[in-house]
Amino acid sequence: MAKALFLYSSREGQTKKILHYIEEQLTDFECEMVDLHTVPTVDFSHYDRVLIGASIRYGHLNKKLYQFIEQNLEHLERNKVAFFCVNLTARKEEQGKDTPEGSAYIRTFLKKSPWHPELIGVFAGALYYPRYGLFDKMMIKLIMTLTGGETDTTKEVEYTNWEKVALFSQKFVDL
Structure with a gap:
């Protein structure tokens, strides 16, 4: 069975709840969930996919996310890794705020981060x-x-x- 690692940075738990939902969708994957704030590095060779989910609080992603990216950049770029952001602005779907192109938070993330994931999601929180x-x-x-x-x-x-x-x-x- 394929293995997936879910890393999360969550304040109130909605990011983790979204990951649990994604896990239910991945019937062909064994999924492991880890708090991004507790692990400085990951052995990416153990996983077929890695998914990082992070929430916005007061307009910013947690600085630990950026630290993790810097410490693991080579692995993030070489492996099948996706990213999603959870924020309340994404509730405005009619304005496109729930898309990578329409999200100011994703634009900021891509400016600040040396890693530009192939797959990015933007979800409204709670x-x-x-x-x-x-x-x-x-x-x-x-x-x-x-x-x-x-x-x-x-x-x-x-x-x-x-x-x-x-x-x-x-x-x-x-x-």
Whole structure:
């Protein structure tokens, strides 16, 4: 059976939830999931595919993602590795914010990163207001007010388009 490694950088868990969904789609793969923040290097020779998923928080990907890329650049470029980004702006599908071309976060990623993955996905995340501390709750509410999103801090709202994730899963298999 083919093996896939899923590396994730997740704050609230939606990135990991998306990876679990992708794992369900990959019936011909044995999948291993690892927190990107806990592993400086990976032995890529053990895997047929590698998928890196990372979330945006306050407009930025975690700096550990960039450190991992720098430390593993040669392997990332030589192997079948894909990347996806999770953010709340991607909920605006009608504006193309859920595509690599329409995502400001992906444009920034590609400028900052020496690695340019062959396959990139952009998925809307989730709002988990009740789980946030007071500071995060108020900051995210402000951001959502400015961007026309949900501002009721008693709600949890999942924006992820699971059909889009399923299509990405197939492209990942076909890499």
